[in-house]
Amino acid sequence: MNRANRGSLPALIFLFALLALWQLGAMEVNAAYILPTPLQILRRLWELRLPLFTVHLPATMAVTGLGLAISLALGLGLAAAMDWSPLLQKCLYPVVVASQTIPTTAIAPLFVLWFGYGIWSKVLVSVLMTFFPITITVYDGFRSARTEMTELLETYGATKWDIFRKIKVPCALPYFFSAVKMAVPISIIGAAIGEWLGAQSGLGYFSRRMMTQLDGAGVFAPIVLLSAVAMAAAGLVGLVEKRVVKWRGES
Amino acid sequence: MKALEFDRVSYRYPEDDFDIIDNLSFSVEPGSFHCIVGVSGCGKSTILRLTCGLLRPRCGRILAGGAPIEGQSRYCGYMPQRDLLLPWRTVGENLALPLEIRGGYTRAERRELAESVLADVGLAGCAGKLPGELSGGMRQRAAFARTMLAGSDLLLLDEPFSALDFLTRISMQEWLLDQWEKHKKTILFITHDVEEAVFLSGSVLAVDNTPIRRLAEIPVPAAYPRTRACFARPETVALREELIEMLRRQVEV
DSSP states (O other): OHHHHHHHHHHHHHHHHHHHHHHHHHHHHOOTTTSOOHHHHHHHHHHTHHHIIIIIHHHHHHHHHHHHHHHHHHHHHHHHHHHHOHHHHHHHHHHHHHHTTSOHHHHHHHHHHHHTTSHHHHHHHHHHHHHHHHHHHHHHHHHTSOHHHHHHHHHTTOOHHHHIIIIIHHHHHHHHHHHHHHHHHHHHHHHHHHHHHSOSSSHHHHHHHHHHTTOHHHHHHHHHHHHHHHHHHHHHHHHHHHHHOOOTTOO | OOSEEEEEEEEOOTTOSSOSEEEEEEEEOTTOEEEEEOOTTSSHHHHHHHHTTSSOOSEEEEEETTEESTTOOSSOEEEOSSOOOOTTSOHHHHHHHHHHHHOOOOHHHHHHHHHHHHHHTTOTTOTTSOGGGSOHHHHHHHHHHHHHHTOOSEEEEESTTTTSOHHHHHHHHHHHHHHHHHHTOEEEEEESOHHHHHHHOSEEEEOOSSSBOOOEEEEOSOOSSOOGGGGGSHHHHHHHHHHHHHHHTTOOO
16 A cells, blocks of 8 residues: 555656646636636535535436446447357447447437437437447457367366356456446546536536536536546446456466 | 277368378277377377367267267366466365366365365365465466366376476476376376376377377386386386487477
8 A cells, every 4th residue: 555655656746736737827827717727626616516416416427327337238248249159249249349430429419309308318328438348348358268278168068158157257357347447437428428418417417507607617617526436436446356356467 | 998099080170181180099098107209299189189079080989988988078187288277266166167067066065075186186275275376386286186076087188297397397297106006097198208208108109100190109118106216227218219219200400
């Protein structure tokens, strides 16, 4: 722990230097409605704490949670299916890749028309952006199982299902955690984009409303909150990973 | 009844245009220890992979315990070149793997069996360790223990000691002979190390040509139990030189 702290010290100093630069630059420009200083943002965050924490943060977290859960189910399912059958792999892989060429932000307004201003149009944006890295990373994890290992199990008389459970799933586990660490921030961004385009609550929506009022600090405040939540969530996943995956790097 | 019998077996890799195993017949008596010795890439591993069913012969029959291997399961224990202990399982859980796949054991029974075999191979108390905590020689012993738990008297070992340093290797060879004498298994052991083959085998099965049409059976003139002192005897030295000469003819420098 001590070593980790010492390791992050240069990063902290660098971060503070950047913030200080921003602070000085923004004070020089002196146009808080478009370029607020970090201190102004923090003050605004404090002023807006009640609506941000009681209404908009829970709304965004609901979208993120649902989006992440659906993305995980979809991503793991697709990865397992593609690993199980080469035919499915041939069919699904191009579709999965093609889905990422859709400029989600551009067609998200349509989702609002299809699903209304409720939660599901936002969840869809979040899922569309999140399931892809999960699918591809976990699929790579399944493929990383060495043939020698699966052959060894075959000599014991293992079925395809045995090999999947006892070799492929453990092999994919470190990949799975990498996927989740990537997916958490992406799903939050997805939720915020969805809210930005059409919603009645949520941090993305709030940020946009502040924009229309030319309240620069008010635009940034919910974004700072989003970043903090994303980093905390990724850190949490990292902790779980450390407990579950003890063999990373060996093999 | 033979422990293992190849009856005019041929095998061809899909990318080749010749049979690497060509009409090969040989047999192995129960309780014997044979080394198949040959140069790298001569097809000796193919013989093991055919035996354990990872490859199917193009024609011919392979019999284990007098019956064709198709339709048999658990007639052999295969130990590949690398120990292949699963890094996410403890040593004990690794040993339990063949039992888990066979089914019909409770968790407690599996652990008990694994621990008794571990004690057998001199790794008592290592069941809870991860493979990464063991040395190379210990890992090979654990892998051997797992092979014994595969539940067969016919053990196929594919260059198990080739990655070990010299001193570890010779003590593992002595250890393996002890294990063989204790458990009365039939062992088919692949190596390209002539000295290893001479030290371990009752008779050496030498690959004198690729494609493999026959295995030249050369008895080793030394009785078990053996020590490395046997390398000082002129007949063992002569055999070693003869085998080296035979293998060198096949290596184009």
